[in-house]
Amino acid sequence: MNKTFSIIKPDATKRNLTGAINNIIEENNLRIIAQKRIKLTKSQAKGFYVIHKEKPFFGDLIDYMTSEPVVVQVLEGDNAVKNYREVMGATNPENADDGTIRKKFALNIQENSVHGSDSDENAKIEIKYFFRDEEIVG
Numbered sequence: 001m002n003k004t005f006s007i008i009k010p011d012a013t014k015r016n017l018t019g020a021i022n023n024i025i026e027e028n029n030l031r032i033i034a035q036k037r038i039k040l041t042k043s044q045a046k047g048f049y050v051i052h053k054e055k056p057f058f059g060d061l062i063d064y065m066t067s068e069p070v071v072v073q074v075l076e077g078d079n080a081v082k083n084y085r086e087v088m089g090a091t092n093p094e095n096a097d098d099g100t101i102r103k104k105f106a107l108n109i110q111e112n113s114v115h116g117s118d119s120d121e122n123a124k125i126e127i128k129y130f131f132r133d134e135e136i137v138g
């Protein structure tokens with residue numbers, strides 16, 4: 001698959017970084033083929049991060065993800081999942097490589113500015129969670 005799912009997270013939308021992050025995405029051969037700014041409900045956020053529900057940080061993660069608007073996106077390009085994971089950088093910005101979005105903008109391991117799918121299978125599920133087919137226009 002040549003698509004991945006992305007979220008520009010609350011710490012980034014709050015600091016007016018949507019355009020700066022989109023620039024980095026586009027400079028790295030990813031095309032934004034769907035995008036909307038929404039405020040996640042608790043139940044949407046819990047459903048999205050259900051895989052982490054037993055983790056000690058789950059409550060904090062849900063509070064954070066619902067604290068400000070987010071921008072959900074579908075990105076298209078060669079090896080989109082792998083490419084975007086590299087463009088994002090490591091989960092913890094302290095471990096992120098120079099030039100990555102998280103190295104540049106993330107505040108800490110939780111407020112790390114962006115989400116990107118970690119597999120083609122999850123990309124499909126995550127895209128479907130937020131977008132109808134007719135909202136995705138290459």
Ligand code: GDP
Pocket residue numbers: 057060061090091109110111112114115116118
């Ligand atoms: P990702 O795929 O790089 O986003 O990382 P994960 O799937 O492991 O975690 C999902 C999200 O949960 C991360 O992007 C962070 O926002 C948050 N998170 C992950 N690990 C921690 C942690 O140890 N503490 C806190 N507070 N948040 C975390």
